[in-house]
Amino acid sequence: MALEKMKIQSLKKAYEGSYFSPHEVRDEGYEKGAGLDEAYGLFLTWLPKKDSDRHIIPAAAADNLCLEGERTTCASRIMENYHSPFSAFALEKAAVAGFEVVAKSNLDEFGIGDSTGVSPFKTTVNPWKEGHQGGSGAAAAVASGAVMAAFASDASGGLRQEASYSGVVGVKPTYGRVSRRGLIDYASSLDQVGVLGRCVEDAAYALAAISGHDPKDPTSIDRPVDFDPPLKQPGGPITMACPREWQEAKGLDAAVAKVFGKTLEHLSSQGIQIEEVSLPALKWSSPVTALIASVEAFSTLANFDGIRFGERTRGEHLQDMYVQTRTRGFGPRVKEFLTYGALVSSGKNYQDYFLWAQKCRRFIRDQVLALLENSFFIILPTVPFAPPPLEEKSPGPEPKGHIFTSPANLAGLPAVSLPAGIHDALPVGLQLIGRPFGEGPLLQAAALLEDIISFPGLALGEQEG
Amino acid sequence: MKITREELQAAAVDARLDFSAEETEPLRQKYQEALEKIQAVKEDMGPVDTPPLFYPQEVKNTYRNDRQEEPLPREKALANAPDTDSSCFHVPRIIEG
Numbered sequence: 001m002a003l004e005k006m007k008i009q010s011l012k013k014a015y016e017g018s019y020f021s022p023h024e025v026r027d028e029g030y031e032k033g034a035g036l037d038e039a040y041g042l043f044l045t046w047l048p049k050k051d052s053d054r055h056i057i058p059a060a061a062a063d064n065l066c067l068e069g070e071r072t073t074c075a076s077r078i079m080e081n082y083h084s085p086f087s088a089f090a091l092e093k094a095a096v097a098g099f100e101v102v103a104k105s106n107l108d109e110f111g112i113g114d115s116t117g118v119s120p121f122k123t124t125v126n127p128w129k130e131g132h133q134g135g136s137g138a139a140a141a142v143a144s145g146a147v148m149a150a151f152a153s154d155a156s157g158g159l160r161q162e163a164s165y166s167g168v169v170g171v172k173p174t175y176g177r178v179s180r181r182g183l184i185d186y187a188s189s190l191d192q193v194g195v196l197g198r199c200v201e202d203a204a205y206a207l208a209a210i211s212g213h214d215p216k217d218p219t220s221i222d223r224p225v226d227f228d229p230p231l232k233q234p235g236g237p238i239t240m241a242c243p244r245e246w247q248e249a250k251g252l253d254a255a256v257a258k259v260f261g262k263t264l265e266h267l268s269s270q271g272i273q274i275e276e277v278s279l280p281a282l283k284w285s286s287p288v289t290a291l292i293a294s295v296e297a298f299s300t301l302a303n304f305d306g307i308r309f310g311e312r313t314r315g316e317h318l319q320d321m322y323v324q325t326r327t328r329g330f331g332p333r334v335k336e337f338l339t340y341g342a343l344v345s346s347g348k349n350y351q352d353y354f355l356w357a358q359k360c361r362r363f364i365r366d367q368v369l370a371l372l373e374n375s376f377f378i379i380l381p382t383v384p385f386a387p388p389p390l391e392e393k394s395p396g397p398e399p400k401g402h403i404f405t406s407p408a409n410l411a412g413l414p415a416v417s418l419p420a421g422i423h424d425a426l427p428v429g430l431q432l433i434g435r436p437f438g439e440g441p442l443l444q445a446a447a448l449l450e451d452i453i454s455f456p457g458l459a460l461g462e463q464e465g
Numbered sequence: 466m467k468i469t470r471e472e473l474q475a476a477a478v479d480a481r482l483d484f485s486a487e488e489t490e491p492l493r494q495k496y497q498e499a500l501e502k503i504q505a506v507k508e509d510m511g512p513v514d515t516p517p518l519f520y521p522q523e524v525k526n527t528y529r530n531d532r533q534e535e536p537l538p539r540e541k542a543l544a545n546a547p548d549t550d551s552s553c554f555h556v557p558r559i560i561e562g
Binding site: 081082083085086175176189190215216218219221283284287288290291298302305306307308309310311312314315316317318319320321322323324326327330335336338339340341342343344346348349352353355356358359360361362363365366395396397398409410411412413436 | 466468472473475476477479480481482483484492495496498499500502503506507509510513514515516517518519520521522526527529530537541542544545546547548554556557558559560
């Protein structure tokens with residue numbers, strides 16, 4: 001049945017026409033998924049195959065999203081044997097809409113830093129080109145056709161970065177659009193549960209499924225979900241603001257600049273109005289976000305102490321046990337990030353760093369919102385560089401790849417990454433940022449761009465209807 | 466701002482982490498570079514006089530309905546703990562020495 005070449009809408013139609021059963025879908029999904037997992041290092045835990053007649057859409061969930069009774073490791077040794085006592089609200093909603101999580105996918109430990117797809121348990125290889133980072137198991141699973149959609153989190157751009165690396169669509173919703181209950185996050189004011197799909201419409205299906213108010217999450221906001229597929233055509237001419245500062249971004253790869261520049265020209269030739277604007281905040285956003293995220297992680301991950309859950313390392317007394325447990329349980333990047341957070345929020349540094357960063361946050365948000373008053377969308381590359389070689393490491397507490405993505409997290413705005421082109425057999429992504437709770441227009445515009453760009457998806461290949 | 470080894474060690478204590486002597490100096494240098502970059506951003510931005518923004522949406526307090534709900538069952542709450550008896554989490558002794 002070639003699930004990897006189907007869109008969710010096609011699968012639904014196939015169920016309606018009784019062309020195949022959920023059992024056949026599961027059988028194919030588990031069989032092909034196992035082979036792809038072995039090839040690319042996608043999953044940390046396979047879930048037992050269910051035996052029901054529900055019309056299911058095979059999906060993956062990043063292993064920092066809880067599923068009741070299932071292992072949830074956050075890709076960290078400290079949580080290696082943790083089994084969640086409840087499910088993430090977003091995954092409960094996804095299940096109601098027919099998404100069946102077949103496996104929990106690999107991610108960077110706790111999702112901290114750049115999405116490299118390298119965890120203490122597994123290394124995810126880019127399905128487009130051997131030897132390069134795939135970003136995460138979730139993105140590579142969607143790209144390779146192991147699942148039709150995936151659910152993951154985005155604190156400063158990780159989900160969009162992995163979407164860009166693997167040549168799929170990734171959507172981070174407006175802060176508050178999707179419940180964060182049951183997401184083991186690290187940066188509570190930045191993290192959102194988002195979705196990955198092989199095309200914009202599949203991503204819209206998945207996002208509509210998990211959106212909605214959760215009375216048990218105080219950051220959840222009750223707003224109508226108005227982007228159920230099929231997506232409408234945009235109502236009129238589309239204008240996008242393109243901040244010229246993208247060309248001066250640190251670490252911008254010439255190949256990415258070339259692909260993005262050509263895409264802008266192509267979009268303009270097809271009637272998309274692209275206005276060059278200035279957004280100085282683009283230069284400041286990533287270090288400010290890293291500073292805030294590290295302090296929030298220092299606080300949020302304080303309860304990983306070997307008492308109520310997780311692995312414990314023996315100590316001579318309680319304090320020593322905390323230190324031994326955390327020092328042994330967390331990996332080097334997490335320890336580096338938490339200590340950075342402790343450093344910049346200490347009594348001596350709080351005013352100069354953490355409080356300053358929160359003031360910058362309002363300043364940056366206001367700049368971004370001012371641009372969005374005149375244009376519906378901001379268009380940027382997703383990541384300044386192509387998927388790096390597997391062995392490349394993150395240089396410090398600030399991720400290298402979140403220069404263009406972090407403004408949406410600071411401002412809590414919806415953003416989508418979609419493939420813009422290919423360079424040297426690796427995908428390059430572009431990003432649209434929309435207005436608060438403007439997921440509907442954002443996804444419509446992304447679908448239009450997708451049509452214009454006609455990116456040859458890895459698994460979709462010759463796409464079915 | 467110059468980061469000293471003592472400041473780094475104090476931050477590690479706050480984070481309940483321990484770094485070996487070999488780990489400390491490379492880490493100190495990374496933090497030094499990160500904060501020098503922050504200093505450069507500060508100089509580029511100039512004074513920022515806006516109020517801080519701790520959440521992207523202006524989060525309002527929300528209240529649940531005032532009715533009793535079933536709590537997490539005790540056995541589920543204890544199931545992931547490394548050391549328990551039938552009703553409690555066990556911890557090592559608290560007094561040092």
